[in-house]
Amino acid sequence: MSDGQLSKGQRRREQVLSLLKRQGKITVQEMVDRFGCSEATARRDLELLERSGPVIRTIGGAMYDGMGGVRDVSFAERTGLSLAEKERIALKAASLIHEGDVAGLSGGTTNFLIAKLLKDRRGVTVVTNAVNIAMELAGSDIQVVVTGGIMRHNSFELCGPLGEGMIGQLHIGKMFIGVDGISPAGGISTYSEQEAQTAKAMIGRSQAAYAVFDHTKVERTSLFTIAALTELRGFITDERLPPSLAGIAAEAGIEVHIASESEE
Structure with missing residues (x-):
């Protein structure tokens, strides 16, 4: 043209x-x-x-983004990536959620799988900024609290000051954060600045925050840092961590939950 x-x-x-x-x-x-x-x-x-x-x-x-770095892949494109590993991670994460808990779920394919596993639970409250996770839990016995904000179409996450203002009034027990990268220097990181800000706010209102990630995210740094590794209670992943991350976890007292194939 x-x-x-x-x-x-x-x-x-x-x-x-x-x-x-x-x-x-x-x-x-x-x-x-x-x-x-x-x-x-x-x-x-x-x-x-x-x-x-x-x-x-x-x-x-x-x-x-002229450096050709990690791109913001849509939820649909990510759904089939490392699916078996994500299912194991979701199962491990869901095992940490008990009756009476207030669990926070950020967006992402692994957290969506956690939501699917929680549908039959009773006595659990889920706080989420992801519209698709809220819809997945609709009709279940789970009490769902949805934060406000503007929806990002690639991830279905609600972001922005409106949602962060509401998050500031909440008390979350266990917060599960999906990430695009995790590394000693970059901490846990994501491609979207808006999602990073919202995730920071949710971590700040939680008693314990867990990063959920498969092995493809390890020792990768995405564009925007969500939190330093020392701000987390635990890692939930599918393979043993490399020495760099394992050493930080041991020194900082971070729980490491590895969802191995033998547990399926």
């Missing part, structure tokens, strides 16, 4: 992408000032660019 055939919105988005490539980041306000569009239009442009190109949404703007 020639430049003359592009719509006004397409031309604006191409210009935004060109700016991102040159300067690395852009704010919504900068787009409003430069292109004379509304804030809503600027945010919609950034959402479309994130879906189609190497653009990462941040709070108040976006940045260019």
